[in-house]
Amino acid sequence: xxxxxxxxxxxxxxxxxxxxxxxxxxxxxFNYLPKEALTTVGALLQVPLSRIYEIATFYRAFSxxxxxxxxxxxxxxxxxxxxxxxxxxxxxxxxxxxxxxxTTADLEFTFxxxxxxGACALGPILVVDGEYQGQMTLSKANKLxxxxxxxxxxxxxx
Amino acid sequence: xxxxxxxxxxxxxxxxxxxxxxxEAARSVNIQIPHLCSNEELAPYGACRMCMVEIRQGQRTxxxxxxxxxxxxxxxxxxxxxxxxxxxxxxxxxxLARNPTHPTLLKMAADLGIEKTRFEVEVxxxxxxxxxxxxxxxxxxxxxxxxxxxxxxRRVTTPFNEAPPDCIACGACATVCPVGVIPLKDKxxxxxxxxxxxxxxxxxxxxxxxxxxKQLEYFAKITNQPLSxxxxxxxxxx
Numbered sequence: 052x053x054x055x056x057x058x059x060x061x062x063x064x065x066x067x068x069x070x071x072x073x074x075x076x077x078x079x080x081f082n083y084l085p086k087e088a089l090t091t092v093g094a095l096l097q098v099p100l101s102r103i104y105e106i107a108t109f110y111r112a113f114s115x116x117x118x119x120x121x122x123x124x125x126x127x128x129x130x131x132x133x134x135x136x137x138x139x140x141x142x143x144x145x146x147x148x149x150x151x152x153x154t155t156a157d158l159e160f161t162f163x164x165x166x167x168x169g170a171c172a173l174g175p176i177l178v179v180d181g182e183y184q185g186q187m188t189l190s191k192a193n194k195l196x197x198x199x200x201x202x203x204x205x206x207x208x209x
Numbered sequence: 210x211x212x213x214x215x216x217x218x219x220x221x222x223x224x225x226x227x228x229x230x231x232x233e234a235a236r237s238v239n240i241q242i243p244h245l246c247s248n249e250e251l252a253p254y255g256a257c258r259m260c261m262v263e264i265r266q267g268q269r270t271x272x273x274x275x276x277x278x279x280x281x282x283x284x285x286x287x288x289x290x291x292x293x294x295x296x297x298x299x300x301x302x303x304x305l306a307r308n309p310t311h312p313t314l315l316k317m318a319a320d321l322g323i324e325k326t327r328f329e330v331e332v333x334x335x336x337x338x339x340x341x342x343x344x345x346x347x348x349x350x351x352x353x354x355x356x357x358x359x360x361x362x363r364r365v366t367t368p369f370n371e372a373p374p375d376c377i378a379c380g381a382c383a384t385v386c387p388v389g390v391i392p393l394k395d396k397x398x399x400x401x402x403x404x405x406x407x408x409x410x411x412x413x414x415x416x417x418x419x420x421x422x423k424q425l426e427y428f429a430k431i432t433n434q435p436l437s438x439x440x441x442x443x444x445x446x447x
Contacts, residue, residue, distance in 0.1 A: 086369060099352030099375060101342075104368040108357045115369075 055080055056091045067096050070106060074113060083114045119154045119161035121199050124178040125187075128167030131174035135188075139175055140164065142189040146196055160201070216284040231275035231286055232260055242288050243297065243317055245304075245387050246338035247276040251347050257304070257338050259317065261296045263287045272296060294321060302326040307333040311388040334390035335365055341382035341391060351375045351427070354382060354403065365391075367403050378407035378421035412443035419443045 059076045063069035073096075077088050084107050093100045107113045125143065127136045144150055147160050154161040168176050173185030179195055212227040218235050225234035230253055235242050246257040255277040262275045265285040272292065287293065301318045305326035308314055314336075318324070339356075342365060346352045353376035357366045367373035378400050383393035394401045398409050400421050407421045419425065425439040432438075 089368075099346070099355075100368045101345075101352045101355030101373070101375070104357065105355040109359050 052081075052085070052087060053091055056088055057095060060092065060095050065096060067098055070096065070098065070103070071110070074103075074107060078113060082120075083117045086115070117154065117158055119159050121160050121180055122178070123160060123162045124165045124168075125151070125162070126166070126168045126174065126176040126178075127164045128171065128174075130167075130171035131176060134174045136175040139177065139187055139189055139192050143192055143196070146193065146201060160196075160199075214280050214282040214284075216280055216282070216286060218286045219288055225280040227280065229280055231262060231264075231273070231278045231280060231284075234280050235262075235275065235286075235288060240288055242275055243320070244276055245313075245317075245336065246340060248340060248344075248385065251340070251343045253277040254339055254343065257336065258300045259297055261293055261300070263290050263293050297321055298323055302328060304336050306330050307336055308388050308390075313387055333364070334388065336388055337363060337365070338387060339365075340385045340387065341365060344381050344385045349377070349379055349381050350431075351377055353377070372405040373403050376403060376405065376407075377424040377427040378402055378405075379424045379427075410440055412446060413437075413441050415443060415446040417443050417445055 056077060059073055059080065062076070063073055070092075073092060074084060077092065078084050081088060089103050089107060090100060092098070093103050107115060123143065125131075125136060125140055127140065140151060143162055147155050147162055149155055149160070149162055151162055151164045165178075168178065168183070170176055170183065170185070173183065175187045177184045177187045177192055177195070179199075184191070184195065213224055214227050216223055216225065216234065218231070218238065218240055221238060221240070223234050223238050225237065232242055232244060232247060233249075242260045242262065244257065244260040246254050247260065253276050255274045258274060260275045261272050262278075263270045263286070264273055264278070265287075270287075270292070275286075275288070298321050301314065301321060301323055303326070304314055305318060305323075306328040309326060309330050309332065337356075342355055345354050353373040354365060354367055357364055357370075367376070380393050380400070380402060383389075383391040383402065392402070395409065395418075398411070398418070400407045400409055407423055409418045410420060410422045410425050411417065412419050419440065426436060428434075428439055429436040
């Protein structure tokens with residue numbers, strides 16, 4: 052871990068001003084921000100740990116808990132909401148067995164809601180591993196989950 | 210060389226050094242502006258918004274925070290107008306919604322004719338003025354504490370809510386807090402702060418308590434003196 056972080060910081064010439072991009076790279080490397088990683092970044096950049104913790108908790112893009120292999124973000128903004136996002140949210144939460152903002156115990160899926168992705172015409176939108184999937188429905192969401200290896204009890208199987 | 214500018218505060222001509230703030234200029238002529246997050250030992254911050262004043266710009270007036278607004282040549286400042294008082298009333302009511310009982314806040318509210326807040330009370334105690342965090346960072350120099358999160362869940366805490374690795378238990382944060390919400394307890398040679406126990410050092414000559422061991426170790430480090438320099442004698446028996 053130490054070496055990987057030292058390498059990332061080296062890319063930014065040990066410049067404190069690049070703390071956010073450094074943390075982004077660290078998160079990409081470990082899938083979240085482990086405590087030891089933040090301590091190491093602080094020691095190498097000579098930035099107080101309290102300051103790094105402040106930044107890591109300020110931005111929602113940073114996570115201090117491990118995230119799943121697959122990221123699912125459901126838009127629950129106004130347009131998506133009226134087009135049925137809550138039904139999809141219920142469905143996904145039931146299948147994964149976690150609430151929005153949580154990660155499944157097997158670290159396969161992280162499910163979260165976002166408040167607007169700026170593509171309301173496509174609503175409801177589900178972002179799966181960075182890919183925007185528009186006009187989402189419950190059955191389409193279930194199909195996507197299945198494709199990613201989640202066992203889904205659907206009507207057809209019954 | 211520093212430049213002097215002349216401005217008007219509440220109709221009085223005031224001379225001030227360029228680069229200083231309206232709050233400082235007002236204080237120099239004994240015009241009191243209420244404030245909570247400003248401290249002369251710390252860099253201007255502008256968090257509490259109690260020190261709002263009205264400045265004239267051409268035909269219009271504008272509200273600015275006097276603790277961060279720098280003096281300007283010929284500037285016209287009003288510190289007590291209906292608009293200013295309305296903003297201060299709103300601010301103090303919002304602060305009271307977080308801390309409805311502290312005498313400092315109640316006194317400020319009473320001065321503005323406010324008895325209680327119109328907002329739903331959600332007792333947090335802390336008013337997020339940042340004095341503790343900034344004192345730890347700028348004066349003490351250890352940055353043991355900081356903010357966490359943002360918006361309504363923003364709060365002051367130690368990294369990961371654990372025993373703070375950089376804390377020297379000096380207690381400056383608890384001392385500077387205007388609403389006294391940082392618990393600090395000295396008992397039986399132990400100081401408890403940020404949910405962590407720190408042993409207190411006794412004077413090797415007279416046995417009186419001097420300060421937390423970690424604080425003296427920090428002093429020794431930054432002054433490049435042996436630790437014994439700070440433990441052999443205290444201020445009482447030196």
